[in-house]
Amino acid sequence: MCSCMVALVQPADTRLLALPEARWAAVSTAAFLLALPCQLLGASAWLWGPLYAAAYLAGGWEPALEGLRALRAKTLDVDLLMIVAALGAASIGQVMDGALLIVIFATSGAMEALATARTEDSVRGLLGLAPPTATRLRPVSGAVGEAEETVEASALAIGDVILVRPGERVGADGRVLDGASDLDQATITGEPLPVPKAVGDEVFAGTLNGTGALRVRVERDPSDTVIARVVALVEEASRTKAPTQLFVERIEHRYALGMVAATVLVFAVPLAFGADLTGALLRAMTFMIVASPCAVVLATMPPLLSAIANAGRHGVLIKSAVVMERLGRTDRIAYDKTGTLTEGTPHLTKILPEPGPGFSEHELLSLAARAEHRSEHPLARAIVAAARDLPPLPPLPRTATHEEAYDFRSAPGCGVTATVAGREVTVGSPERLGEGAAVPDTDGTAVVVRVDGVRAGWLLLADRIRPGAPEAVTALNRLTTAPPVLLTGDSPRAAHAVAEQTGIPADGVRAGLLPHEKAEAVRDLGGRVLFVGDGVNDAPALAAAHTGIAMGRAGSDLALETADAVLVHDDLTAVPKAVALSRRARRLVVQNLCLAGAFIGVLVVWDLAGHLPLPLGVAGHEGSTILVGLNGLRLLRESAWRE
Numbered sequence: 001m002c003s004c005m006v007a008l009v010q011p012a013d014t015r016l017l018a019l020p021e022a023r024w025a026a027v028s029t030a031a032f033l034l035a036l037p038c039q040l041l042g043a044s045a046w047l048w049g050p051l052y053a054a055a056y057l058a059g060g061w062e063p064a065l066e067g068l069r070a071l072r073a074k075t076l077d078v079d080l081l082m083i084v085a086a087l088g089a090a091s092i093g094q095v096m097d098g099a100l101l102i103v104i105f106a107t108s109g110a111m112e113a114l115a116t117a118r119t120e121d122s123v124r125g126l127l128g129l130a131p132p133t134a135t136r137l138r139p140v141s142g143a144v145g146e147a148e149e150t151v152e153a154s155a156l157a158i159g160d161v162i163l164v165r166p167g168e169r170v171g172a173d174g175r176v177l178d179g180a181s182d183l184d185q186a187t188i189t190g191e192p193l194p195v196p197k198a199v200g201d202e203v204f205a206g207t208l209n210g211t212g213a214l215r216v217r218v219e220r221d222p223s224d225t226v227i228a229r230v231v232a233l234v235e236e237a238s239r240t241k242a243p244t245q246l247f248v249e250r251i252e253h254r255y256a257l258g259m260v261a262a263t264v265l266v267f268a269v270p271l272a273f274g275a276d277l278t279g280a281l282l283r284a285m286t287f288m289i290v291a292s293p294c295a296v297v298l299a300t301m302p303p304l305l306s307a308i309a310n311a312g313r314h315g316v317l318i319k320s321a322v323v324m325e326r327l328g329r330t331d332r333i334a335y336d337k338t339g340t341l342t343e344g345t346p347h348l349t350k351i352l353p354e355p356g357p358g359f360s361e362h363e364l365l366s367l368a369a370r371a372e373h374r375s376e377h378p379l380a381r382a383i384v385a386a387a388r389d390l391p392p393l394p395p396l397p398r399t400a401t402h403e404e405a406y407d408f409r410s411a412p413g414c415g416v417t418a419t420v421a422g423r424e425v426t427v428g429s430p431e432r433l434g435e436g437a438a439v440p441d442t443d444g445t446a447v448v449v450r451v452d453g454v455r456a457g458w459l460l461l462a463d464r465i466r467p468g469a470p471e472a473v474t475a476l477n478r479l480t481t482a483p484p485v486l487l488t489g490d491s492p493r494a495a496h497a498v499a500e501q502t503g504i505p506a507d508g509v510r511a512g513l514l515p516h517e518k519a520e521a522v523r524d525l526g527g528r529v530l531f532v533g534d535g536v537n538d539a540p541a542l543a544a545a546h547t548g549i550a551m552g553r554a555g556s557d558l559a560l561e562t563a564d565a566v567l568v569h570d571d572l573t574a575v576p577k578a579v580a581l582s583r584r585a586r587r588l589v590v591q592n593l594c595l596a597g598a599f600i601g602v603l604v605v606w607d608l609a610g611h612l613p614l615p616l617g618v619a620g621h622e623g624s625t626i627l628v629g630l631n632g633l634r635l636l637r638e639s640a641w642r643e
Contacts, residue, residue: 021062021113025106028059032103039096055099059106060086081256081292085285089614092278097614101289104622131206134171135163137215153205154222164214169206173220176201181212255293263288266608283607286617290603295625299592302632307585307640314641315568316578317552323564325589327547328582329528331481334521334541335473336533337488337498340551341572342463344534346379348386352440353457364457368449371418371425374408379447380416382461383427415447426450427459443497462494465501468573473502475576479583483508485525487518487541519544532575533563549575577641585635592628599624 035051060083067080082105089098134153137146138161148163153171156162161177164170170183182194185207194210197203203216205225267284271277304321311318318324335341351361359367369387372380407419415428430439430448435455439446444462448455473484485508488495495511498504510521519540522529531538531545539562542548550563551570567574603620606612634640 019110019113021106022110024058024062025103025110028055028106029103031055031058032099035099036096049095052095052099056086056090056102059102063105063109081259081288082294085288088281088285088288092281094282094614097618100615101618104618107622131169131171135165137161137163156218156222158218158221160218162216162218164203164209164216166209166211166213168209170203170209170214170216172205172216172218172222173225174203174216174218176203176214177217178215179213181214182210184208184210259288259291262291282614283611286612286614287604287607289614290607290612290617290621291600292621293596293600294621295596295599295628296593298625298628298632299596300589302629303585303588303592303635306633306635307581310635310637310641311578311581314574314577315552315571316574317566317568318578319564319566323547324582324585326528326582327530327565327579328584328586330479330530330547330579331527332483332485332525332529333473333476333480334485334487334525334529334531334545335504336518336531336538336541337486337490337495338463339534340532340538341466341469341473341486341498341502343466344463346382346445346461347464348382348459349444349462350442350460351457352460354455357451357454357456359451359456364449365459367420367423367425367451367456368427368447368459370420371408371416371427374418375410375416379445379461380427383447383459424452426453443494463498465498466570466572468571470502472572472575473504475573476579477503479576479579482525482527485510485521487513487521487531489513489515489518515540530575530579532572549578581635581640584640588632588634592631595631596624596628 031051031054035048035055038048038051063079064083067083071080082101086098086101086105089095089101131153133150134156136149136151136156138149140147146161156172160172162171162174164181166181176197176199178199180196180198183197183203184194185204197214202219203214205222263284266287267280270280270283301321304324308318308321308324311324318327338344348365351365353359353361353364365383365387369384372383375381407417409417411417411428411432414432415426417424417426419425426433427447427449430436430446433448433450435448438455439448440458440460442460442462444460447459447461449457449459477484484504486495486499486504487510488498490511492509492511495509496506499506499509513521515538518538522531522541522544528546530547530549531541532549532551533539533542534551538550542550542562542564547565548563549565549567552566552568553570565578599620603612603617607617
């Protein structure tokens with residue numbers, strides 16, 4: 001609590017006074033502080049009276065106006081009740097007490113506005129990290145090299161190439177074409193150390209370049225960068241209301257009406273039994289103040305919005321406050337396999353040369369990679385990538401270099417054939433090439449390699465487990481009451497292999513599912529299921545789940561639209577952290593409601609059973625509101641994400 005308060009008030013001179021609520025509160029406080037000594041020193045009422053009036057007017061006009069607008073809409077606003085209580089105190093000669101109420105009430109409103117602004121700033125600040133301009137490179141006809149031009153970062157288009165010099169911020173999301181450097185990505189990913197970047201690596205707008213220069217090809221529109229998506233989604237989340245907040249708002253109007261009725265009774269009953277008018281009215285005004293549910297109204301949204309902002313800074317985009325509250329109630333996890341628990345792209349796992357032709361593993365892979373070099377098939381790209389660092393194969397005929405193949409032919413669904421080093425090399429499907437009976441045992445995919453019509457060997461490929469997936473599954477298991485489930489359209493053998501590597505029990509694997517069957521499986525699980533997926537085929541399951549999370553990079557557009565939350569960096573270890581953060585937010589909401597209720601209960605009993613001075617009642621009521629607001633902001637701290 002103390003650290004939050006320090007963080008809020010450190011730049012008070014600039015941050016507070018930038019808010020209209022704070023400026024009016026400052027004027028009201030200044031007028032009150034000038035009026036009070038004048039009154040206590042016995043100065044003329046003509047001196048301190050106008051000062052008190054200024055305090056009333058500066059601190060009360062805005063809540064009074066909002067309260068009257070709400071009243072016109074047939075809603076009783078608790079802010080209006082505060083103003084009525086202050087004017088009531090003034091009407092019975094308690095001008096100073098009423099002015100004190102206005103001052104504390106205005107100061108509380110300024111603190112609430114500051115809390116809201118701080119929550120927004122924590123995310124909006126990311127938008128300011130993106131530089132306003134970028135250095136775009138364009139080829140010059142008839143000249144060597146590229147011309148540089150400074151353009152607005154918002155004017156960049158997909159495919160543009162930009163130059164990022166040492167010490168500059170990256171102007172757009174893209175991929176490194178040339179150069180190497182270290183980028184400070186803490187603002188986007190939360191990583192404490194700079195991340196090495198080289199050719200082919202992805203970079204994000206707003207990250208800070210180190211000592212190397214980079215040429216970057218823009219891959220996302222400026223309006224769709226990671227930073228822009230974080231801001232847009234969190235702003236959208238800020239406009240939603242969690243079920244707890246909606247419940248509080250539903251009872252607020254009825255509570256306010258009941259409070260007005262109770263205030264009338266607190267005033268009328270003692271008066272009927274002979275109490276003096278001033279004492280009865282003062283007690284009623286005090287009751288109206290301390291019974292107002294201002295702290296209760298503020299109990300819910302600050303913790304949830306703070307949690308949304310914190311998660312957004314660490315690459316988890318929560319689309320609404322409803323989702324943030326719901327996420328912590330998860331009691332079972334269901335995962336997609338391909339692209340979620342795995343990387344979604346095949347990798348070479350084993351090379352099996354046939355003994356007859358006598359090729360080594362190096363030779364077999366090198367021949368296959370050269371034959372596949374011009375193919376766009378995912379398996380072909382995996383084979384070429386695996387062979388990229390192999391040395392050349394000598395000797396080669398004069399008609400070809402060690403980097404080239406010619407007479408390339410492709411048969412869709414079957415494979416490719418090319419002449420490599422003077423030999424006809426065919427790489428393709430064993431079944432389509434009549435080699436199905438000889439396929440070796442594998443959890444992935446087997447590709448046969450033929451050289452001059454003779455089977456020379458096999459290349460085995462499989463999808464790799466995504467880094468952090470086993471750790472994420474283990475961490476989520478500790479947060480839920482039921483074992484995790486794997487739902488996939490892949491074969492049972494491949495599904496069980498992934499389940500074994502990630503710690504999912506064998507009886508939780510359901511393979512060979514069509515998209516609608518995945519959704520049915522999620523519904524059949526019962527309870528509050530969190531489903532994590534990435535593809536178009538996962539969209540029905542994401543929609544059917546209690547909460548759905550999509551992979552941000554690998555995820556299809558449909559999955560991203562359907563999901564309740566998005567992992568910007570496809571980091572599965574962020575999922576248990578987000579669930580834990582949601583649970584901490586819900587605990588803070590309960591704490592706030594209990595704290596607010598306790599303050600209201602104690603102050604009301606004190607006023608009814610004894611004599612609660614109006615200034616003390618004001619301080620207790622507004623103090624509880626400020627405490628509740630500050631308590632809700634604790635989740636903005638970095639430690640809240642790592643705990």
